[in-house]
Amino acid sequence: MKPQLPPKKRNWSLNSRATRGLIFQVIALLFIAAGIWFLAHNTQENMRIRGIQSGFDFLGAAAGFDIGETLIPYNPSESYGKAIWVGVLNTLKVAVIGIVLTTLLGVLIGVGRFSRNALVRGLCYGYVETFRNVPILLQLLMWYLIFIEVLPPSNEAWNVADLFYLSKGGFSFPFPSVGVGQVLAGIGVGLIGGWWWRQRAQKKFELTGKDSDRIWGPIALIVVFALVGWVVAGMPMQWNVPEQLAFMVDGGVSATPEFMAILIGLVIYTAAFIAEVVRGGIQSVSRGQDEAAAALGLNPKQKMNQVILPQAMRVIIPPLTNQYLNLTKNSSLAVAVGYPDVVSIANTTINQSGRAVECIAIIMLVYLTTSLSTSGFMNWYNQRMAIKER
Numbered sequence: 294m295k296p297q298l299p300p301k302k303r304n305w306s307l308n309s310r311a312t313r314g315l316i317f318q319v320i321a322l323l324f325i326a327a328g329i330w331f332l333a334h335n336t337q338e339n340m341r342i343r344g345i346q347s348g349f350d351f352l353g354a355a356a357g358f359d360i361g362e363t364l365i366p367y368n369p370s371e372s373y374g375k376a377i378w379v380g381v382l383n384t385l386k387v388a389v390i391g392i393v394l395t396t397l398l399g400v401l402i403g404v405g406r407f408s409r410n411a412l413v414r415g416l417c418y419g420y421v422e423t424f425r426n427v428p429i430l431l432q433l434l435m436w437y438l439i440f441i442e443v444l445p446p447s448n449e450a451w452n453v454a455d456l457f458y459l460s461k462g463g464f465s466f467p468f469p470s471v472g473v474g475q476v477l478a479g480i481g482v483g484l485i486g487g488w489w490w491r492q493r494a495q496k497k498f499e500l501t502g503k504d505s506d507r508i509w510g511p512i513a514l515i516v517v518f519a520l521v522g523w524v525v526a527g528m529p530m531q532w533n534v535p536e537q538l539a540f541m542v543d544g545g546v547s548a549t550p551e552f553m554a555i556l557i558g559l560v561i562y563t564a565a566f567i568a569e570v571v572r573g574g575i576q577s578v579s580r581g582q583d584e585a586a587a588a589l590g591l592n593p594k595q596k597m598n599q600v601i602l603p604q605a606m607r608v609i610i611p612p613l614t615n616q617y618l619n620l621t622k623n624s625s626l627a628v629a630v631g632y633p634d635v636v637s638i639a640n641t642t643i644n645q646s647g648r649a650v651e652c653i654a655i656i657m658l659v660y661l662t663t664s665l666s667t668s669g670f671m672n673w674y675n676q677r678m679a680i681k682e683r
Contacts, residue, residue, distance in 0.1 A: 336650065351646045352377070358641055360633045362549050373642050377652075380638035381659055387552070387634065388621040388663065391559045395620060396613075399564040403571025404597065417568065425565035429623055433558040437630040440550035447541040458535050458542045464553060465535035468546040472526030479522025480515055487511025498599065507598070551632040555624065563620045570612045574605035606678045614671040618664050625660070635659050 307313060340347050352374035359369050364382045367375060405417035424432070441461060445451060450460035458465040469476070487510070494505045523529075535545030578601050586596040627634040639652040646652075 349651055351648050362552060362633055376638050377655060380633060380635035384624055384634040387555055387624045391556055391620050392617050395560045395563045395567060398560060399567025400571055402564060402568035406572045421565045421568050424561050429562045430626055430629060432562055433554060433626055433630055436558045437554035440554055448539060450537060450542050462542060463547045463549045465542045465545045465547040467532050467534045470531040470533045472523060472529040475522040475526035476519050479518040483515030483518035486514040490514060551630050554630045555627045555632045559620050559623055563616055566616050570609055574609035575601055577608045578604045610675040610678060614668060617667050621663050622660060
């Protein structure tokens with residue numbers, strides 16, 4: 294049994310580096326707090342002198358304006374707070390869907406840069422160099438103009454099997470009328486099960502060297518649990534199907550041109566950067582790893598999935614996090630194409646209520662929260678993917 298050593302006493306002398314460091318940090322925090330207090334007090338005093346009202350009490354007043362696209366029920370008689378919350382949800386919708394799609398596209402393009410097919414390599418290279426070097430705002434306007442100028446009017450919408458319609462009015466498609474919540478819950482459980490399946494397959498590969506299925510098993514789990522959710526909901530068969538009317542397409546679920554323009558623009562633009570991140574991560578893996586995998590008899594797909602990408606991930610994840618943050622913050626440009634995100638709705642609120650400082654503070658808080666949440670999740674994932682010493 295090892296003898297218990299007495300706890301070390303902290304040396305509070307100024308000769309101690311730790312003590313000096315603590316003092317400097319406290320002084321820095323005091324300066325920061327004093328600066329924030331000065332700015333807040335000065336702003337409030339200037340607003341009082343000019344007779345400008347301040348405070349967040351306006352959030353309870355009736356907004357009085359309509360919002361063209363919402364995820365939750367909303368009408369103009371509801372409060373500014375509800376309107377801003379609608380804008381936050383619209384921003385999150387673009388950010389979440391955009392991150393998923395841009396990851397898939399970016400990884401495909403990045404891996405395609407190493408294809409043995411010269412045409413595939415050339416197309417991937419051309420994609421990256423084209424979309425990466427054109428400003429995102431111009432790309433958003435380009436996609437919006439394509440939807441407005443190229444697509445036919447709503448009464449002449451392009452359709453596939455009388456189920457999917459595409460026109461200036463947006464993209465309409467069938468959607469279940471009931472049981473959606475149960476099915477989505479089943480899909481969520483299936484995603485957790487798919488993640489467990491892939492972790493189990495990875496551990497089996499590390500212990501035995503035998504590679505098992507990592508794609509169809511998780512997909513099967515997602516489908517099975519989605520069906521379970523459908524059965525729990527009572528196996529509803531009602532679908533809300535879009536229908537071509539004389540002047541418009543009615544029914545179903547519709548994605549507006551503004552939403553499609555901001556989503557497609559952000560995905561295509563950010564995917565070009567993610568492709569370069571993936572390419573750099575793959576190139577960081579030494580060629581000896583590829584040769585060793587080939588010597589073991591792994592085919593190109595197995596080499597990429599089992600040897601190259603797992604080692605490249607520790608290089609890919611940090612810059613990938615930056616691209617996710619850029620996509621979320623670039624969604625604020627949605628105001629250029631008329632999509633009602635939190636920035637657009639806050640601007641309307643400023644014009645009607647005159648509470649500019651408060652609305653800008655809300656916008657800053659929204660993007661700060663989403664960015665910190667994304668960064669926190671990716672840091673956790675980065676720690677899980679880090680190579681651990683045995």
